[in-house]
Amino acid sequence: MRDPEATLRQHDLPVTAQRLAVLRAVSRHPHATADDLAESVRADIGTISRQSVYNVLNVLTDKGIIRRIQPADSPARFEDRIGDNHHHLVCRSCGRTEDVCCAVGEAPCLKAHSHHGFKIDEAEVIYWGTCPACQKKR
Amino acid sequence: MRDPEATLRQHDLPVTAQRLAVLRAVSRHPHATADDLAESVRADIGTISRQSVYNVLNVLTDKGIIRRIQPADSPARFEDRIGDNHHHLVCRSCGRTEDVCCAVGEAPCLKAHSHHGFKIDEAEVIYWGTCPACQKKR
DNA sequence: CATAGTTTTTGACAAAGTCCAAAACTCGGT
DNA sequence: ACCGAGTTTTGGACTTTGTCAAAAACTATG
Structure with a gap:
């Protein structure tokens, strides 16, 4: 991900600390689960609610900024590399x-x-x- | 499924009413979920516990008698047609x-x-x- | 038909996610 | 720089799908 902030603006999404941190986390940890990402975000910006992680991941997925993969017997995983x-x-x-x-x-x-x-x-x-x-x- | 009872014996599985009924249900309703199958079995033999449906489906899957498919955003589904x-x-x-x-x-x-x-x-x-x-x- | 070993049942529990309402925040206009 | 409308974030309860564990019931061998 070149510029997380620009990416958000391009998709008309208000820029928030949580969204930036989740985007960076997905970028740094491809195929991580929501929980992994939450941990990573907390190490980065201190704190984030479980719900926000899901909110952000859902919005980013809907906008096509990230991709969700859901293999059997595994929680959903997310990745940066799309298209x-x-x-x-x-x-x-x-x-x-x-x-x-x-x-x-x-x-x-x-x-x-x-x-x-x-x-x-x-x-x-x-x-x-x-x-x-x-x-x-x- | 030609003969559910023979199939069970061939795999050294004790023959029970629940197993026979689940096998018939999977055969009649390909791609049904565990819940769908439970309902179908109840219509057939009257009653079965939720746990038994899972037990039976797991045993049958382990033995390769049926196949489990787990698409994203869907509970597991089961089918007869294997190999x-x-x-x-x-x-x-x-x-x-x-x-x-x-x-x-x-x-x-x-x-x-x-x-x-x-x-x-x-x-x-x-x-x-x-x-x-x-x-x-x- | 007795009995050893499985199955079935019941009920509690776990993981992954969603729903909802209140509090906090973003950002455009002044 | 500040206000205010509208969006996000948060916390907590809840849902769905499935597993664990122990007691009761059953299968099938001798």
Whole structure:
């Protein structure tokens, strides 16, 4: 995130300390959960309510400034990196999440073609596996 | 599901009325939630505890007899149809879920190749969109 | 049919998030 | 620099989905 304050203004969002701090936290900790981010924000500006973290994350997600990812058996995670159509690789045992470019060049599996009359707007891919650390543990 | 009772015996699971009823319910209502299934089971055998529904669904999932799918913003859903590597199409507004065969023949995007040292065991694809009914509503 | 070992039930609990009303803040206009 | 309208933030209660634990009921083997 180049300039959090400018980003907020561009989207007609009043600039508040909480929003700036959450934006910085998401930027510094990609794939963090709301709780992780709350902690990070508190280390930064001292205090923030749980509800505000959710409020801010929801507004930023609605405006398309950040992206929410919600793998099974994990609280929602958030990221900065948007608009480049990447996917995610999630560790089944610890939840560690990494970005992966689409496996096959220009995303053939993302070609949304109609089925059952649905209007498809996105194809989400999650690769499930075990991260190096968890492979060692067992 | 051909023969629920035989299926249970094949997996060394004691046969109980609850398990049979849950199996039948999953079979009759693909992509139903635990709550939906509980209701369906009650219509069938009269009564079942909430916990038992979860117990049974967990055992059946662990044994690979049924599959659990967990789209974002939805409780878990269950299905009968396993082992044919199909994916899902989910309506963002009502949660309606349909099966779709892999978009590109033999699932190129499902080729699990290593990244970040992870050992990948599955690639999950969810197509997001709006179902015909919800397209009309808005 | 007895009994060892599972299942089922009941009720409390946990995690992640939302709802609501009151207090605090942002920012445009003066 | 200050006011005031409108938005955010806060704190607390609440909801949903699911798990834990112990007692009662059941399955299936001998």
